[in-house]
Amino acid sequence: MTVSKKYINRDLSWIEFNRRVLEEAEDVSAPLLERFQFLSIVSSNLDEFMSVRVAGLKDQLKAGFNKSDFTGYTPHGLTKRIMKRTSQMVRQQYKTYRELMRSLAKEGAVLVSWEDLSAEQERAMTEYFQDIVYPVLTPMAVDVSRPFPLLHSKELYLAVVLRPSLGDEKLTDQEFCAIVQVPSILPRTIRVPGRKNARRQTYLLLEDLIKEQIGQLFSGYVTEAVHAFRVTRNSDLALNEEGAEDLLQEIEKELRRRRRGFPVRLEIEKGMHGHARELLCDELDIAEDVFEIDGPLDLTFLSKFAGSLQNFDHLRYAPIDPVYPLEFEESDDILPVLRERDVLVYHPYESFEAVNDFICEAADDPEVLAIKMTLYRVSVNSVLVQALAKAAESGKQVTVVVELKARFDEERNIAWARQLEKAGCHVVYGLVGLKTHAKITLVVRREAGSLKRYVHVGTGNYNENTARLYTDVGLFTCHPDIGADASALFNEMTGYSTPHDWRAFAVAPAGLKPKLFDLIDREIAHAKAGRPARIVAKMNSLSNQSMIDKLYEASQAGVAIDLIVRGVCCLRPGVEGLSENVRVISIVDRFLEHARILAVSGGGEEEVYISSADWMTRNLSRRVELLCPVYDPSLRQMLINLLNLNLHDNVKARELQPSGNYVRVGLKEDPLRSQFDAADIPLWKTVAAALEE
Known part of the structure; x- marks a missing residue:
């Protein structure tokens, strides 16, 4: 195949993602005010796309750069196509706006x-x-x-x-x-x-x-x-x-x-x-690049407008009240539970208060000597920031790696950094040339004459607000290998230490991509030997060329690959001789799918990982990212159940076609809406892979 036919262009794939968001605004089966929210998100997404991605293309044009990327597009040709497609999308967006306003008037x-x-x-x-x-x-x-x-x-x-x-x-x-x-x-x-x-x-x-x-x-x-x-x-x-x-x-x-x-x-x-x-x-x-708009400019206002309407709760989804993790309800404190077992939480169905309580408990505990944490995007009036400041003021060693370069959150992060510094925290701004995107907290506690490490690793930011809107998973553990790696990671981010032999973690920019390649190569070997060989990966975006090529190689070797990619996907699935064993779905629903999870068959002994990283070039080579194994068999099964739930969604899932278009999976059986079925936390935490039947 020619290069341009092997891959889908990243920016054109993003436009298709935003079109899927627009389809949610057009979905008459959704509550009316929720459709307004999606219409607002379309505008917000497009604003960021224009100010970053299109701006970058125009920078290239100004510099006289006009070479083709790996998908076959030059900056000039890609810019023209982007503007044509976004113009079409904007026209459809305002047609939808007028329809929604007529429906709201009737209400x-x-x-x-x-x-x-x-x-x-x-x-x-x-x-x-x-x-x-x-x-x-x-x-x-x-x-x-x-x-x-x-x-x-x-x-x-x-x-x-x-x-x-x-x-x-x-x-x-x-x-x-x-x-x-x-x-x-x-x-x-x-x-x-x-x-x-x-x-x-x-x-x-x-x-x-x-x-x-x-x-x-x-x-x-x-x-x-x-x-x-x-x-x-x-x-x-x-x-x-x-x-x-x-x-x-x-x-x-x-x-x-x-x-x-x-x-x-x-x-x-x-x-x-x-x-x-x-x-x-x-x-x-x-x-x-002049867009003539037939309607109010900047539809992002619709989010606040829809949220402010009173006495219209019947036009919204029923609120979800996050449950406190059952494992922690059995004890007054979190740390004693973790000494007995690892705990996995799934937001927004399970409360982010468990993360807050973990930090607050550590801040109040006189036996806790140190707390170390990464902060990427933090909510206003963050409980975590206040707890860290309190811990520092009480004499604990508190180290916070604040990523100042988190796009569009720079000013807020600067304010938090100064507040933490005033409280006595050691604030580090990450490594030169790299964004720190890993989500990890380390608590060091004195116990029986020795030190014990407690760790939280997440797929999403330490942000109470987005934890109510995004689906993310978090792992609480005191596994010694994870604890040792957590210490080594913070030493690398704050000092000059460069560990060469991770016990549990794979860390970008040096080690994450080789680890992923190694896992895929092992599945290829299993397939060639006639053993079970399967990869299931859930992420926000997939755009790294060498990672896509490795997946193509695995498909050609007979590895069954299921990808759950919410946004950008440059891999072209279902192409004979290239990717016929790859299936890609995208789920756009009430909550933003944000978790990064990887499961490999291991030749019959499944391995499961959670991560902060998407499979994009920036995540694999220009950021500090983290891939963490889940050792507890019951927790691995929970995540496998969750992946199976996504893969069987036939209400909000759309499947990527070889052409680059997405089509709804369709109801071939009883309707299954993964986000709504996942709300039954005891179900996916206790039932073993019932969907595989």
């Missing part, structure tokens, strides 16, 4: 325009504008004496075209332009007082209110036109870590530069005045 909530308001409602909204909105607005004129202002990325603005109302006749023939930022500090949707005896809830967009009252900002001028627009800039940080004396200060400087990154995309309201459009395109130096 009793409506987003109206100014013309739909009664006289009484107009007075109420005018008063709101005077009291709340007007004092925050800043009109920015654009003329010879006042240069074009800096427009922040992904902020909503209004372009106002004006004409003098009085004075020189020559001036009254001229058009002037001004820009007004729609303040993001105010709610995007405003609740309008209802008409008398009205049962429905009425809302008005903030930008529509400002448009109607815009004349108050420009006395002496006639408003010709007012249209919304939005610019997306390159938001990737370009850090010179080798030359940075203080990484924290270097990142703060780059965050300020992010606001001035070159424009990647311009979104404008449909029908924008020609003078305003020409001015924006000229000043932003953008001509082709």
Whole structure:
């Protein structure tokens, strides 16, 4: 096969993933307000894709780089295809938006325009504008004496075209332009007082209110036109870590530069005045990548809007109340349980409070000497950060590896780092040139005259908020090999130690990929010898070429391969002579599938691992990532059950075709929705592989 036919392009695969998210917004069987949430996610995903991936392609074009990648695309050709496909997606997105709004109106909530308001409602909204909105607005004129202002990325603005109302006749023939930022500090949707005896809830967009009252900002001028627009800039940080004396200060400087990154995309309201459009395109130096939007710009506001609607719980999923892990409910403390057995937890069905309690208990325990932890993305008002600070203040050795380079969480992580440093924690910013993406906590405790290590290894971030929205697994253990490796890993991240012989872990960037290759090679050997040979891997993305080639090799040797890949997948399954033994499914549902799990048959003695890493080049070669074995046979079976549950999903699973398209698996039997069936924690924790029958 030609190279381009062996692989699916990463960025085009990502667009297909976002299309699957959009399909969830279109799914009439889902609760209405949940469909609004998915529509918001489509916009948020597209914003990040444009500001990072498309920006990177444009960087290559500016540098004159036009070589093909391993999927056969040049930056120029790929950019053209991306823009064509995203334009189609945006049109479909706004068609869905209008359908959802019509459905919401039938339920009793409506987003109206100014013309739909009664006289009484107009007075109420005018008063709101005077009291709340007007004092925050800043009109920015654009003329010879006042240069074009800096427009922040992904902020909503209004372009106002004006004409003098009085004075020189020559001036009254001229058009002037001004820009007004729609303040993001105010709610995007405003609740309008209802008409008398009205049962429905009425809302008005903030930008529509400002448009109607815009004349108050420009006395002496006639408003010709007012249209919304939005610019997306390159938001990737370009850090010179080798030359940075203080990484924290270097990142703060780059965050300020992010606001001035070159424009990647311009979104404008449909029908924008020609003078305003020409001015924006000229000043932003953008001509082709202009998206004309038939509807409100930036649909990310729909998430808060849908969440704020009151008395509409029947249009949402019933809330899931995470259960506290059964193993820990048997004891007042966590550490005594771990001395007896390992414990596996599955979020969001099992509560993240178990992780919080693990750290808090260690912070309060006088026999605990040290706590070491990695932090990548942390929630606001994190219990963990407060517990770590408390432990340091009580005299314990607390070491925290904070990843400042976690994209779009840099400012929050800087704040946590400073707070921890003030409390006396040893804060380390990782290794030069590498992101620290491993999720691990080590607690060292004095027991019976010796030291014992307790470890938590997870597939997701130490973040209470995302633990309610993402599916992730976490392992609590005091296995001596895992404890020894945990100590060695922290020594490597904080000092100059480079261990050469891991007992349990495989660690990127040096050891993870060779370990995965070794596991796949062993399965190939089993297949050739006629023994059971199977690989089941669950991850967010698969895009590393050499990893894909190794899977192709395994398929050709007869290894049965099942991949559960939520997002990007550059492997082309089901191709005769190449990948006929590979099946790839993607599950997009209520929760974001985030766990990374690997199971190999081992020739009949199954091995199971959990990991922080996707099988992407950045994870395997440019990050500190972790692959951890699960030694307890009962816990291995739990994870195998969970993988089987995913593989048998026939409601929300979509299967990747050789063409690169995804099709729904379809109901060939009784419906099985893995996320909803997984809510029965005792079931998947205790029932042994019933689905394999």
